[in-house]
Amino acid sequence: MALSHALTTAASLRDCLAREVERARGEREHLKKLDAPALFAGAQTRAEFNETAARLQSELASDLSQVARERGLSQVTLETLAGFAPSEAAALSRACAEIRSLAAALAEIDRLNRAIAERSLACVESYLHALSLAPQAYDRRGLNLSGLRVQSTQSLRA
Numbered sequence: 001m002a003l004s005h006a007l008t009t010a011a012s013l014r015d016c017l018a019r020e021v022e023r024a025r026g027e028r029e030h031l032k033k034l035d036a037p038a039l040f041a042g043a044q045t046r047a048e049f050n051e052t053a054a055r056l057q058s059e060l061a062s063d064l065s066q067v068a069r070e071r072g073l074s075q076v077t078l079e080t081l082a083g084f085a086p087s088e089a090a091a092l093s094r095a096c097a098e099i100r101s102l103a104a105a106l107a108e109i110d111r112l113n114r115a116i117a118e119r120s121l122a123c124v125e126s127y128l129h130a131l132s133l134a135p136q137a138y139d140r141r142g143l144n145l146s147g148l149r150v151q152s153t154q155s156l157r158a
Contacts, residue, residue, distance in 0.1 A: 006063035010095035
């Protein structure tokens with residue numbers, strides 16, 4: 001009973017990861033457009049995904065611990081599962097392989113999205129810096145004007 005529930009839980013985790021991978025791929029467009037509401041909604045969705053994934057991982061570990069208790073095993077491995085339930089062990093092995101693959105894909109997508117976000121932030125910071133009225137040079141008397149935050153332009157002539 002616990003092994004079939006573990007298979008169902010592993011499939012749920014795999015499906016959850018697959019949905020998050022697809023959502024994360026679409027996040028690039030929001031980053032490129034600097035669509036703040038969509039980015040905040042995506043962050044909320046990611047937080048919900050993290051909670052769901054953590055719950056499913058805990059549930060899967062609990063199910064496998066239950067299998068170990070039922071069979072009197074000190075630890076559960078795919079090899080020991082294959083000894084008494086070969087088809088379920090093969091299905092669990094496939095599900096775990098798919099989970100590892102999706103987790104790696106999500107990590108790569110997150111890395112790319114972070115790089116895009118960092119570039120977007122650099123562009124916004126440069127734009128805001130260009131709009132600020134802080135001088136970037138010295139005046140004719142050698143006063144460094146870059147440290148001054150001038151709100152309007154003024155003539156230094158006396």
